[in-house]
Amino acid sequence: MTDVSNPVQAKHDVLIVGAGPAALTAAIYTTREDIETVLYERGVVGGLAAITDMIDNYPGFEDGIEGLKLAESLRKQAERFGAVIELGEVTAIHDEGEYKRLETTDGDKYARAVLIATGSDYKKIGVPGEETYYGRGVHYCATCDGAFYRDKTLVVVGGGNSAIQEAIFLTRFTTHIDLLVRSTIKASDVLQKDLQELVAAGKITVHLNTTTDEIVGKDKFVTSVKATKDGSPAEFTVDGVFVFVGLDPNSIFLKPTPIRLDEIGFVLTDQNLMTSMNGVFAAGDIRSGATMQIASAAGEGATAALKIREYLEGRKHPVQN
């Protein structure tokens, strides 16, 4: 039971797990309606958007906007209306009736409604050498680690929007990038056009139908990448590898709970964005069926906030079984 005399056991109207675009947008909406809201973030405020070099497809920015700037603007906007962002990690959620109890690194917290907006992280390839050389030649954040590759050569693994966007960003440092794409490039036409310009300039070489098999190193640092290209072995001598091969949901903390996940680990919701736990909602990249777009995440955050308001006002939402 809630011990209101214990300051560690804070009680909130809404607790949002995460502080990416979905979470911050939801907080803008709830706090503007005077619904007390706290966000709990274990990583970067702004989520993956904050570590993305340039965002060209978020509405309202005709020349694009740097991910870090967008994240900062969203944060300031949410805080202007009274949202509180706490740095820490939620480790479990329990349904205790009117209030949900959340175990956090700062003790138990209580909230009448919870929004799970923990997003996703870049997926690992799962090949030998990837873990061994993590941070010493294997990277997942171009905006963080790209500066270490001035006048060096890289492999970038992946063929989606993130891989192409980050490969383009990395060319500001590197002499050459080998882009290893398992099948074909699936990035947007705009990004593919930019890519082709860099291919023509000799900055990037694209290798289609190429699987990454092993990351090889010597003296603690990466020296090459072994791959299979069109069925034949290939080896690329490089100084580092950046991996962008898709997204994994940040939902490990939900696995012991009754909140239903899909087979990959994304959170299942009903048409009101409510999960299988009454009063617990989900929005953004963590939600099963999400389109993994920042604009969509912001939209889902707004929708979730309105549904949470209805829930708090006592309007009934059917709970899925």
Place this chain on the structure above:
Amino acid sequence: MAKNITIFTTNTCGYCHMVKKYLGAKGMTWDEVNLDEQPHRQAEALQLSGAMTVPVTVVTKDDDSQEVIVGYNLAKLAPAVA
């Protein structure tokens, strides 16, 4: 208590921003080495951290011992500067 804190950063690094935000919220000050502006100090960051990444936060304690925190890792950063 920390006697001195130095953070190795780059302009575009979101995690660097979070380290500064955390220390700022605690009322702490720090020296910043921006590797975009001072690329010649990359080797120093690499030697301290053993990794080609930022942020690298170097906390010098009152007894002049140093603790190096790689990345934005609150579980290590919080006790190091407490």
